[in-house]
Amino acid sequence: MSTMTTYDAALLDEARRIGTSTLFEALGVQTSSVDPAIRPVWPGASVAGPAYPLECSPGDNLAIHIAMEKAPRGSILVVSAGGFVAGYWGEVLTVAAEAAGVAGLAIDGGVRDIAALAARRFPAFARGISMRGTIKASAPSVGQPISFAGTPVEAGDLVVADDDGVLIIPAARVQATLVKAQARADKEAGIMERLREGKTTLELLGLSQWRRA
Secondary structure (H helix, E strand, C coil): CCCCCCCCHHHHHHHHHHCHHHHHHHHCCHHHECCCCCEECCCCCCEEEEEEEEECCCCECHHHHHHHHHCCCCCEEEEECCCCCCEEECHHHHHHHHHHCCCEEEEEEEECCHHHHHHHCCCEEEEEECCCCCECCCCCEECCCEEECCEEECCCCEEEEECCEEEEECHHHHHHHHHHHHHHHHHHHHHHHHHHCCCCHHHHCCCHHHCCC
16 A cells, blocks of 8 residues: 555454444534445444545446456445446455455445345445346446535545445544544543433533523
8 A cells, every 4th residue: 555545453352342423523524425325235334444436337337347456455435336236246345356456345336136236345435237138348436535415535635434325534634633633522422422411412512591481
């Protein structure tokens, strides 16, 4: 991964533990939150790692096959397919990804073989599910910056994805975002403890003026 940003395992574990919602609030960039229609394809999927962006033509997954040879180990493939839902990815590419060290997939398109992806616990996030296969005829871009359903993505940006959706954190803002996110998580833990002690959210969030007489 000499040509792109690297993240150590402890940082990636911390990002997954904190979760996308808290990280998003800490980052404060609205466009970093990917279109919420792009969802995990099996419940409980989560992953964090450096982005490897690519673009597919509608119904054509050649760029994915090329990326599988080029993406550094630990990468998450971030695939712009223009929202066209077809089976760009399935069990065969999942097995190939495991062998290549590709950590996950986020695609503005479709996947298939969902039972196999779930059984293998491969983290995949997609706009939809489709049994329809794809051709292999063109590869618009591989490894270059893309717009992922409106969210800018460059190689090495940090992708964090879980049940709440997919978040892209620009590489230059990762460390500061994690520090702020941990502070938010600690504050929320304190609030929840005081709730268990009998306080209310109106009290703890400074909203007492909204109490009804």
